[in-house]
Amino acid sequence: AQSVSQHNHHVILSEAASLELGCNYSYGGTVNLFWYVQYPGQHLQLLLKYFSGDPLVKGIKGFEAEFIKSKFSFNLRKPSVQWSDTAEYFCAFKMNRDDKIIFGKGTRLHILP
């Protein structure tokens, strides 16, 4: 069955540190990929997405992710995190032209001021 694996369940960093959250999916066909973020007390919202084209995708708040098809990966990166990045991050994918999105279990990111 198709699935998404997020390698880190809980990450603690200091402000200005660099961030990389790992995400791997299991499906051999064409995929659409997403990172969602849930800030404390707020709705789940889209951080960035990949549908086609340039595999390096830039999202809001300085985040980016790179789709590496050969590795079935879509890791999230930010060169310098801020305290306001404290949130839970979810990687997700769907098979191209499908209606369902499959989510990972999430990574809780805690940034120390």
Next chain:
Amino acid sequence: SQTIHQWPATLVQPVGSPLSLECTVEGTSNPNLYWYRQAAGRGLQLLFYSVGIGQISSEVPQNLSASRPQDRQFILSSKKLLLSDSGFYLCAWSVSVGVSSYNEQFFGPGTRLTVL
């Protein structure tokens, strides 16, 4: 612009009682609608989705059911709640893949359900 509403925001119910959570979407027609349950450390589990009125797909066999009586209304129900039904329930919508393959999902504020 499109908005999605869920109510109630929080709910405390005894075991064995019925459940009805409601989700409505404004500003779009014929959306896909989804119900998820979010549990700590377990991510988002897709429970049901619907591509049209009266069309419900169940992803996980369980104590819950869903209905779509109107185009932009999605209801999650149970006849008898279990302790294990406690959790955070999220409704989401997207455009149909038939309209656009660029169909990301948009989420509502969620309902926190506690079964005692």
